[in-house]
Amino acid sequence: MTVLDTATAPRPYQSYVYAYPHKTAYGALRPRPALRDLWAAEPRDSLALYLHIPFCEVRCGFCNLFTRIGAPEGLAGRYLDALERQAVAVRDALGDEPAPRFTTAAFGGGTPTFLEPAELERLFGIAERRMGADLRAVPLSVEASPATATADRLAVLAAHGTTRLSLGVQTFDPAEARAAVRPGQQRTHVETALGRIRDAGFPVLNIDLIYGIDGQTERSWRASLAAALAWRPEELYLYPLYVRPLTGLHRLDPAGTEAGWDEQRLRLYRAGRDLLLEAGYEQVSMRMFRAKDSHPGGPADHACQTDGMIGLGCGARSYTAGLHYSFDYAVGPGEVRAIIDDYVSRPAADFAHADFGRAVDGTESRRRHLLQSLLQARGMPVADYVERFGCRPEADFGPELAAFAARGWLDEGPELLRLSPEGLAHSDAVGPELFSPAVRAAMAAYDAK
Structure with missing residues (x-):
């Protein structure tokens, strides 16, 4: 285990x-490896399903997701053709003894609602x-943008039982939208979409919503929060702005790392957190806030720490107990188009077959379980960790x-790590300090493209 320096806290936004x-x-x-072999001994009674659409009408300046601007004539259709071929191959690899059971689903991207209604x-x-x-029996989340949240597209989503619609607004302030390189976004368009x-x-x-945009003040941040709260959303995500390699903002301001x-960002985060708590929301994680009286969205018996995930699409990832896999990853427009x-x-x-991935051995499984549990506001019952791994978490991660x-950074309590x-x-x-040395080295060696 890596011994951490407790005297000096690391930068809060890593x-x-x-x-x-x-x-x-x-x-x-x-x-x-063949998918049939990867999934042969895996539990399949509580799987997550994720479908990835890698198209957006614009690319925001902060975005480092796997996506491209627009789709030339016929590309969206060819992409869906490939997605269907992949689905057939994956479903065949999963087999029927027993048949897979999906307990949660999501369409993401990119922007799934970039697709036309017939394509949806x-x-x-x-x-x-x-x-x-x-999909009508499980929680189903779909991501959308203000420009693509049209009545005909939303009707398709609603008809198929979508329980959660996530709208990427980021800011209600037009000047801040321009600073974040979201060209053309106007508040009237956002309000119409909502x-x-x-x-x-x-x-x-x-x-x-995003905080930390150039020129953003606590007053303008509170104004965006108030504009969002006027719609009484069941959930709000508050994201800190990052400036990442190969994004639009990185080209404009490659430094972006001043203390x-x-x-x-910490000041704006605390202001937003306090405002939402006062407004009757509960904090689920650093980013996620949920209205206390919100609809549960359907049964949720999928555990991200232990259950598998099937990802379809060239930006999706899949999880088995021993291997996480996907396709190649890129941010730069040319590389994304090639993939x-x-x-x-x-x-x-x-x-x-699986193309790209990383083995998740016993030690990495422990890190993943602790990390994904600890970053939730409810924390991790120590008994859950003991039941799965046979020891208390401090035996594996005492220095951290x-x-x-x-x-x-920790609340006191011997049976709940929170x-x-x-x-x-x-x-x-907190999250990056739980990365293993091997994962750190692999990430450092990655050649951004």
Whole structure:
């Protein structure tokens, strides 16, 4: 284990840890393992299903997701053709003894609602008929942008039982939208989209907002929060702005790492957190806030720490107990286009193997379990860790946990390991400090493209 320096706290904004290991730690798998072999002994009674659409109408300046601007004539259709070929191959590899059971689903990107209504119908068909997912019986989340949240598209989502619609607003301030390189976004367009979403009747509306934008003040931040709260969204995500390599903002401001920016983001985070708590929201994680009286969105018996995930699409990842895998990853426009072009040209048989990935051995499984549990506001019952791994977490991560405690980042309690409010504020420092040396080295060696 790495011994941490408890005297000096690390920078609060290092990395948004939404999955571990990160895709930049993946490598080419040679020989390519067959999906049938990977899933042969895996539990399949509580799987997550994720479908990835890699198209957006614009690319925001902060975005480092796997996506491209627009789709030349016919490309969206060819992409769905490939997605269907992949779904057939994956479903065949999963087999029927027992048949897979999907307990949660999501369409992301990119922007799934970039697709035309007929294409969205086809996307649902791939999930329902090809994969066998009962989307009306499980929580289903779909991401959208204000420009693509049109009435005809939303009608398709609602008709297929979408329980959660997540709208990427980021800011209600036009000047801040320009500073974040979101060209053309006007508040009137955002408000119109929100009205359509509410009219469509989705049980859960989520609004994404970003803090730390150049020129943003606490007053303007509170104004965006107030504008969002006027719609009484069931969920709000508050994201700190990052400036990452190969993004639009990185080209404009390749530094973006001053200590003053850290202080600004922490100040705005605390202001937003306090405002939402006062407004009747509960904090689920550093980023996520949920209205206390919100709709649960359907049964949720999928555990991200232990259950598997099937990802379809060239930006999706899949998880088995021993291997996380995906396709190649890129941010630069040229590289993204090349990967998409390769994906749409693949024959069905080529989707029966995993291309890129990283083995998740026993030690990495422990790190992943602790990391994904600890970054949730409810924390991790120590008994869960003991039941799965046969020892207490401090036996595996004593130096790391001691460092967190010394910084005031942990709440006291022998049977519940939980971040304190200040620990939650520093989640983007907590997560990276739990990365293994091997994963750190692989991420450092990744050649951004």
